[in-house]
Amino acid sequence: MNQRKAPYGTWKSPITAEAVTKGASKIVDVIVDNTTHEIFYLENRPSEQGRNVLVHISSKQDVIGPGWNVRTSVHEYGGAPVIINGGIVFFSNFDDGRIYLSGTHRTSEPEPITPEGETYRYAGIQQHPTYEGLLVAIQEDHTVDIPSQVINTLVVIDAGQKTVRCLLSGADFYAQPKFSPDGSKLAWIQWSHPHMPWDGTQLYVADISISKDNILTASNPVHVAGVRGTIVAQYPEWKDDDTLIYLSDESGFMNPWKYVLSTAISSAVLRKPLTEDFGPPLWQLDISPYAITGNQAFFTALADGRSQEYLIDLEKPQSASPLRLFPAPYVTITHVRSSGALRYNGTFKPSFVFIGHGVASEPVIVLAVIINAGSDYQVEILKGTPSAGSPNFPTNFISIPRHITLQKNPSSRPLYVVYYPPTNPTYPGSSIDGERPPCIVHAHGGPTGFHQQGLDWKIQYFTSRGWAWLAVNYGGSSGYGREYMERLDGKWGIVDVQDCILAPHLLAAEPHNLIDPKRLIIRGGSAGGFTTLAAISMASNLKVFAAATSISGVSDLKKLAESTHKFESRYLDRLLGGSGKEVPDVYRDRSPVNHADKIVTPLLILQGDMDKVVPKDQAEVIYNNIRKRGGVVEYKLYPGEGHGWRRDETMRDALERELGFYERILGLKDKARM
Template sequence: MTISNSKQAAICGAWPSPISAALVAAGASPLSQVVQDGADTYWLAGRASEGGRTTLLRQRGADVTELTPAPFNVRSRVHEYGGGALLVADGTVYILNFADNRLYVLAEGYGAVALTAESAHRYADFVLDRQRQRLVAVRESHAAGGEPVNTVCAIGFDGRETVLAEGSDFYAAPRLSPDGSQLAWISWNHPRMPWQGTELWLADVGAGGALANARLVAGGADEAICQPEWSPGGVLHFVSDRSGWWNLYRFDGTAARPLCERAAEFGAPHWSFGGSMYGFRSEHEIVCTYIENGVSRLAQLSSGSGKLQLIANPYEEIRELRVAGSVVAMLGGAPTIPLELARIDLYTGGHEVLARSITELPDAGDLSVPDSISYPTSGNRLAHAFYYPPRNARFEASPGSKPPLMVISHGGPTSMASNTLKLATQFWTSRGFAVLDVNYGGSSGFGRDYRDALKGQWGVIDVDDCVAGARHLAARGLVDAERLVIRGGSAGGLTTLCALTFHDVFKAGASYYGVSDLKGLDLDSHKFESHYNEYLIAPQPEAEMLYMLRSPINHAAQLKRPMIFFQGLDDKVVPPQQSEVMVDALRAAGVPVAYITLEGEGHGFRKADSIVRTLEAELYFYLRIFGVTSPEPLAAVAIDNLPEDA
């Protein structure tokens, strides 16, 4: 019996697709900051259609209520990356407003009432101190000029602020014991980043609220501590990578012991505040998520026996895990599931989805499911990536043709790519592009050694792994070696630029607010990342020569491949001049280049029209470079130095 193939043959990269840029933008509803307060679940959701603002939602029973209508924008600005902008306790909500950096209280029937005055202070990562009628938080003061000053402070319900801990460059995760007698927190100093080395401190809280007897519990220059939490009985727990993996530990007052030694990551890099990968079901039962080989698992851990028992669920990426008795709330995603907010009842096994980042999914026939692959790269290492083959229910490759490949280099660079369903990826695969999302050396999720592979090697190891991935797929005959492109944002933009400048593999590329000048990055960077290059490249003065060698701006004459740049004009992490100097250099060198700026956008694009504009412009750019006619109407993009017949 012969089954007819109803698909049309067409050139890969230009298949008509039902996944439009507008559909991607409509589905761009980031979910974050999950909080479980009794039976109620709270979370933050991005509103691309409302200028990218973030709003607070609550599910109570069967009802979902938006608690912060426009123009309220629930975001923190500490460390620029923010997070930790929400606390809920006994029905009272404490939130930060992005526009004025003030802390507000939401109480039933009263609306939003400002708790802090207008000032040069920013706040994040709150905990309630009921006994003393105050909040304890991380504060970042921009009042004195120069580098901001970070502290742990108390914010009284009368608005008065008191500094509790100071002297370190950075603070995170202040956590009060259940009886209010002790406060734990994490601190670290320049030049370290929090995934290199942090310190866990513990202090007694006096009757008047001041701290006493502060002592170092764990951590140091080469041990990264994250997520300290107190058990219901008042025992301090935390995550440490002292074994080479972020594992859970329990502090008995004298020493810390591991609860479950495993080659897995029970923690994640502290890019933003308020993340959570474990919580307590009872004094000796911990519900946790951990990452093995780039994929998340959900489990229950007995702190007495160390036994880890998997909990059935459909997700392969799990974050923002919150535990309240037998109820577990979390953000989860998988190759066929976009990021969603779910609750699992551990008693009944019931699974309820409260919110989805994408409300309407395309047909399954138009969705590419990735393969997790590993491949050889420089230094006898293995690199890891997710490979997405092209997929479209109505079209297939023309006979004898192969798809173009888009290699994605994630930002950070100490971050990781997940395999959660993203329409921004399916936008490309449904048009006939193959996509390789690379977890290059330096990515998290694979242990400290893999993370430290990038130490002193930024612009080398990450680039090698992207280049090796493209060559690996081309050698296997899966992609067209003459149509390889690379794209990346922020740190991934440097990877993209270096790959195009120093290697002759990719034919074009896209930089989203990418780094082009390492020295300029040092001069322009905000406090949190101002010494990051000492780890990624080298301390000064040794870094000076390496900056010259690795900054693409210094080697523009070697860059012969067409590029498109996207830049938010309000970006404080990688300012516009990082893109502008590179664009100007390419224009002067006669290389085809396009430059698109976006008003009101910062580091990462949040507005719906920005998402549509950038996706369509990038597609238009590649099709023009490859000489392919688009089957859909796309707004023309000005491309300097492009021959008229291209």
């Protein structure tokens, strides 16, 4: 390959927006048939208007045909729309919200089993182990589609009679219902406003009885773990009829715990807690950070922003030393499921399936068979990518992420970032002596999220053109324990902004000297969009960034609290220190729209017109404010899109538009012609 030099940000790259986005499907979940242990997956297809398709992994055949979207919008973010047992599929259809019954071989059209009407949404479907026509699910009632009037309950669905009846109510939210193997118990979690599920959830177990006329009821509920607003108890899984495993952050980090029904005692699985989070915040209902097969549990945990794998024998007491860590090429492991006991060399071995994502490879579905518990396992790639339509570029174009811990001084709190250097084998560096690359500073969403380090071609689109990319896991991010998350309590718009300004400042200085401090871009989506807007309107120095991009970003906190969906309608209470009535000055003073007259940074705004999480008026009010006073601002509204892009044409336009905006602002086209 002929090497040549050119200014950073002007390099030619084969990684085009069309190649990155056109027809690129995404694995969004793995589903295992509870009886046959056949493996299926959900695939999001931007080329089909962003619908989710259920696919049988071995035959590579779609289980549900065209016109169906296996997806739910419970909590708006959805997740857990399907369950499969003995070749029978129950799934939520996004377009009408109803649950349908189908088979895994498409012998007939899906049949609705919940009443007609688009006011109900369902998720977290669980089938009773012996009364297979009885299901328990989360129901979200939007009859009165106002956040304060939306009702969440656990319901019983009789698939034969096609009836729906309330099982549990009273809490604002329910999630993760799980029947014990014999069906005599039901575990679930619940929480209520003003708390979010990562603030504190309560885990319960109740007795289940079924009458002669097939009426399922729950009685004698027992509070197992979790304290409202202070301790999380989530992700319950039954080891057997007497033992329930779950995760709790009682130690300050999400670690595994167990509850024994016969003794009514909860205890930590590990003798000494690890300072790693074994589970992420419950943003979506399909999150499954571990699974159990027999006595073996396959756990994942986060260390330095990357997934670690642990195998724990639940029958043996754990030593105080760290558990065996299995090395793997996957920095992100999600959607862990049990795939039963598989025959290996004449004996049955526990197996697990998950989605694994490497720094230089796209997500794959992985089957892990435990050959010798505690020492070794074998893996098989069940579905590899890139699939048809997905990008396939040489790996030497891929920028490998570096997790860096930054500190302003030895006594200051740590700040965690992930840095991607400019990478392109055609260019060994810049043609300008001493030039350092322009840097895109990315503020993730949530804000209780974190930057995952699995390969993202959208990042490589920039780094292969000579840009540096800096993802900031600012104070409030998950994956580093509860104390780090709580740094943002009452200080949203302050701590996140300070960290997103401090991080590139430190990376540009000794001993790093990695980026050009005069050519910084800040961008982010949703809560990251708010941080972006706050950084260019309220920071002590409003000239830190040369340009900015807000994607579905929040500009008016008061309006957000009034108009956003139920799940997040009280989220701001903790982030801002109270409700809008309690601390109105904070809502006013932290809203970027009230400081838009101070914005001097050129701004690009991207927004979906069907966004119910951050409605489009949040974008338009700040756009109009800047435009009227002659500021540099561009706005693109995408028809048919919600909170995040699902269509390939939108993804492509947004990527090209963002790069073009930065090139114009920094004059990189002129440099390229020099």
